[in-house]
Structure formats: C-alpha cells, structure tokens
Amino acid sequence: MSSTTPPSFAQRFARLADERSPFCLGVDPSRDLLTRWGLPDTAQGLSDFCERIAEAAGDSVAVVKPQSAFFERHGPAGLQVLQQLMKRFQAAGSLALLDVKRGDIGSTMDAYAESVFGPDSAYQADAATFTAYLGLGALVKTIERARASGACAFLVVRSSNPEGTSLQKSKGEDGRTVAEALADGLRELNEKAGPGVLPAGAVMGATLPDSDRGVIERLGGALLLTPGIGAQGAGFDDLKRLFAGREAQVIPTATRSVLEAGPDVASLRAAILRHVEPARRFRQGA
Numbered sequence: 098m099s100s101t102t103p104p105s106f107a108q109r110f111a112r113l114a115d116e117r118s119p120f121c122l123g124v125d126p127s128r129d130l131l132t133r134w135g136l137p138d139t140a141q142g143l144s145d146f147c148e149r150i151a152e153a154a155g156d157s158v159a160v161v162k163p164q165s166a167f168f169e170r171h172g173p174a175g176l177q178v179l180q181q182l183m184k185r186f187q188a189a190g191s192l193a194l195l196d197v198k199r200g201d202i203g204s205t206m207d208a209y210a211e212s213v214f215g216p217d218s219a220y221q222a223d224a225a226t227f228t229a230y231l232g233l234g235a236l237v238k239t240i241e242r243a244r245a246s247g248a249c250a251f252l253v254v255r256s257s258n259p260e261g262t263s264l265q266k267s268k269g270e271d272g273r274t275v276a277e278a279l280a281d282g283l284r285e286l287n288e289k290a291g292p293g294v295l296p297a298g299a300v301m302g303a304t305l306p307d308s309d310r311g312v313i314e315r316l317g318g319a320l321l322l323t324p325g326i327g328a329q330g331a332g333f334d335d336l337k338r339l340f341a342g343r344e345a346q347v348i349p350t351a352t353r354s355v356l357e358a359g360p361d362v363a364s365l366r367a368a369i370l371r372h373v374e375p376a377r378r379f380r381q382g383a
C-alpha cells in the first residue's frame with residue numbers, strides 16, 4: 098500500500114468486526130414500516146425513522162446498509178436524509194454501505210462510482226452494491242475507484258431471492274455458470290489489487306443451498322455480504338452451513354427482522370443486539 102492510499106474497507110471492517118461484531122444493520126424505511134411506526138410517508142417521517150434507528154444502534158454495529166430505493170422515492174429531500182443517516186453512522190465509527198445496486202455500461206458506471214466513492218462524492222460511502230449484468234468489464238474502473246478511496250464495491254454474485262437462481266445458474270459457452278464466471282473474475286480483480294486490499298466484495302445470499310459452496314470457494318478471500326437472515330428465512334446456522342472456515346470474510350446483514358421491533362428505541366436496540374451477538378459468535382467460530 099502506497100503512503101497516499103487510505104486503509105482499505107477490508108482492513109477497517111476487520112478492526113470493527115473484532116471490536117464490535119461483524120453485524121451490518123440494514124435500513125429499509127418502506128411506506129409500510131413508516132405507517133406501522135406512526136410516521137408520515139414524507140421526508141420528515143423518513144428523517145424521524147432514521148433518527149430512532151441511529152439512536153438505537155449507537156456504536157454497536159460495524160456497518161450500516163441503507164437501501165437507496167426507500168430514500169429515492171422521497172426525491173431530493175429523501176436523498177438528503179440518506180446522506181445524513183450515512184454521516185451519522187460514520188460519526189459513530191460505523192462503515193456506511195450504500196445498497197444501490199448500480200449496473201450500466203462503463204462510462205455511466207464511472208459517473209455512478211464518482212457519486213458514491215471518494216471525499217468529493219455525494220455519499221462518501223465506505224462501500225456500495227453493484228450488479229454486473231452489463232459485464233464485469235464495465236465495473237473495472239468502479240472497482241479501481243473503490244480501491245483508490247479505501248472503499249469496497251460489492252457485486253451481486255448469488256442473490257438471496259429465489260427469482261435470481263435461474264439467471265445466475267445459467268451456463269455460458271465455457272460451461273461455467275454466470276455466478277461461477279463472476280466469482281472467478283472478481284477473485285482475479287482482487288488478486289490484481291494486491292494482498293489484503295480486497296476492493297471487490299460479493300453479495301452471497303444466506304438463503305443459498307449447499308450446492309453454492311463451489312461459487313463461494315471461487316471467490317477466494319473476498320468479503321461476503323450475506324442478506325437473507327430473518328425475513329427471508331435464513332438464520333445464523335445457515336452462515337455456519339455455507340461459510341464454515343471463511344467466518345472472517347462474512348458480513349452478516351439483516352433489515353426487516355430488526356426494524357419490525359420499532360418504533361420504541363429500547364425495543365429496537367434489543368433487536369439490534371439480538372443480531373449483533375450471534376454475528377459476533379459466528380465470527381469467533383463458536
């Protein structure tokens with residue numbers, strides 16, 4: 098690492114995961130949740146929702162993962178709330194992972210990457226999510242920008258939802274599935290970035306069957322963001338089943354199964370800690 102390169106996301110995550118827990122708190126302020134919390138479906142309601150989450154989380158989580166869609170639906174005022182939420186968690190020492198799943202041709206991807214990564218970007222995200230349907234090559238500069246900013250670009254390799262399977266498991270001319278080819282390409286990009294930097298991470302659902310362990314192997318040392326715990330039916334036992342031996346790479350994340358405990362801040366905090374603790378034990382291999 099040159100003297101001008103900031104510490105990588107992987108290094109910062111490892112320190113926080115050891116100190117706190119690897120748990121990543123998802124924030125999806127849907128209309129349904131705002132209503133259930135007794136808040137208006139407006140930017141002000143969104144802001145009050147986020148305030149309660151930040152208060153409940155304090156400095157307990159390693160990573161916060163706001164889902165951009167639920168902020169974008171409120172227009173520019175919603176995006177301001179998103180920026181504030183990310184800053185608020187970063188001020189509490191957490192890493193902010195923007196779940197925005199951008200995917201386009203290379204020139205457009207460069208603009209998306211500029212909007213999320215780096216000190217001059219709109220979001221100054223520590224990490225963000227991307228899709229590679231337009232080809233991994235279109236994301237090479239995005240990953241390079243993530244590396245230069247000490248950030249991580251998480252690419253969806255195997256999503257947690259059942260609808261993703263047929264596309265992600267379809268085979269190309271060389272006999273590899275789409276997910277296998279993506280995993281190989283992602284591992285090679287991390288190898289080029291040098292040891293331990295790991296600017297490309299993978300989204301790998303906690304809901305996946307055992308048959309996906311081969312894809313996990315192909316990812317090498319990449320960080321693994323694992324949605325699907327709670328509302329989508331997976332649990333911490335599934336992390337053990339799928340990722341045994343790779344515990345240090347895993348970022349367990351859950352959203353609705355935490356947020357459903359609101360709006361009471363103490364109940365929300367208890368729900369966060371109910372995820373923080375098993376995530377810590379999983380990382381310790383217990």
Ligand SMILES: O=c1ccn([C@@H]2O[C@H](COP(=O)(O)O)[C@@H](O)[C@H]2O)c(=O)[nH]1
Pocket residue numbers: 123125164196253255256257258300302324325326327328329350351352353354
């Ligand atoms: O494969 C994926 C990738 C991202 N997500 C996102 O996670 C939350 C839902 O989490 P729950 O814990 O199930 O509430 C949402 O923002 C998705 O876009 C995913 O579910 N699966």
